[in-house]
Amino acid sequence: MKSKILFFLLLTNSILRSQTGGENSFAFLNLPFNARSAALGNDFITSKDQDLNLAIQNPSLLNPLNNRQVGFNQAILASGINYGMLTYGKAMKDLNTFGSFRYVNYGNMNRYDEAGTNIGKFYAGDFILGAGLAKQINPLISIGSNVNLIYSQYETNASFGISVDLAGTYEIKEKNLTMTALVKNAGYQFKGFQKDSRATLPTEFQFAIGHKFKHAPFRFSLLVHHLNKFDLTYIDPSLKPTIDVLTGDTIAAKLPGFGEKFFRHFTYQLELILSKNLHVRTAFDYHRRQELKLAQKPGIAGFSFGIGMYFKRFSLDYGLIAYSSAGFNNLFTFSTNLGKWRSAK
Numbered sequence: 001m002k003s004k005i006l007f008f009l010l011l012t013n014s015i016l017r018s019q020t021g022g023e024n025s026f027a028f029l030n031l032p033f034n035a036r037s038a039a040l041g042n043d044f045i046t047s048k049d050q051d052l053n054l055a056i057q058n059p060s061l062l063n064p065l066n067n068r069q070v071g072f073n074q075a076i077l078a079s080g081i082n083y084g085m086l087t088y089g090k091a092m093k094d095l096n097t098f099g100s101f102r103y104v105n106y107g108n109m110n111r112y113d114e115a116g117t118n119i120g121k122f123y124a125g126d127f128i129l130g131a132g133l134a135k136q137i138n139p140l141i142s143i144g145s146n147v148n149l150i151y152s153q154y155e156t157n158a159s160f161g162i163s164v165d166l167a168g169t170y171e172i173k174e175k176n177l178t179m180t181a182l183v184k185n186a187g188y189q190f191k192g193f194q195k196d197s198r199a200t201l202p203t204e205f206q207f208a209i210g211h212k213f214k215h216a217p218f219r220f221s222l223l224v225h226h227l228n229k230f231d232l233t234y235i236d237p238s239l240k241p242t243i244d245v246l247t248g249d250t251i252a253a254k255l256p257g258f259g260e261k262f263f264r265h266f267t268y269q270l271e272l273i274l275s276k277n278l279h280v281r282t283a284f285d286y287h288r289r290q291e292l293k294l295a296q297k298p299g300i301a302g303f304s305f306g307i308g309m310y311f312k313r314f315s316l317d318y319g320l321i322a323y324s325s326a327g328f329n330n331l332f333t334f335s336t337n338l339g340k341w342r343s344a345k
Helices: 002-015 035-039 052-056 258-263 286-292 338-344
Strands: 069-076 082-091 096-112 118-136 141-154 157-172 177-191 204-212 218-224 266-273 278-285 303-310 314-324 327-337
Touching (some): 035 278, 035 303, 035 327, 052 069, 052 082, 052 141, 052 327, 286 314
Antiparallel strands (some): 069 327, 141 157, 303 314
């Protein structure tokens, strides 16, 4: 049980992208629930195409191509933890809609009393039931919104809340340029794990711009995250001033400067479109690297990678996020359009 809890604390610390453990409830809202987003650094909100799974993060990306599309997403983590998502899209006359179900399964754990005696097992899990819609205002602008009902059950303790995502996307198709503004996880915890105790949700403001080069097989996106909180750095309380052995002067502990704080807000995302059927992806999150790299062996912490394979009636995606040399997150996505199978039959 201890190993699972320890791993979960490490995971939620990384998805919050800052050392703010305990400040927010329902941190699992920020998990990358689809492989394409995972490969592109967790939040990918600038591609308005047939991928319905992206609408979970940015509902304004919903479009008629998502009609009757189904997405199955699964992540596999250490210590037996797994999580996933099921999505379904439906296009209406003036609106595009979708429904989703997300879960995090921590499995069964041993329960102990004060004396350390095993007295059975208990279950722990998180669940999100969501729905969203989008509307094309004009040829350039679309808006969208998600509403999520959130429930967590840890042994006999339960919590319930609601969150809303609001987004707007500006797309110039002839220039292959997309810009998005997003407010995610704005909401309220109706019932906390403890009586009369509630915490805020991990609300975040984001902006992103994406561009597909006309004469090169690249789609580049720049995500600016946590616009509502400038300083994402962690100040180690153990840092103390030092004394210069030659002069005897006191040297203050080095603190993060403006540049360090500024560049922690950027995630760099790149899709290499090798062909219509094969896409390769990578991203770099500077803040994640700074927070989770091992001092003596930073490795590829902060990087993520993935691949997408597109077939006639379905697509397969894989994404890998490197949290540190000690931990990785693997995600798989299977997507298909039910209309294509029906027409084929």
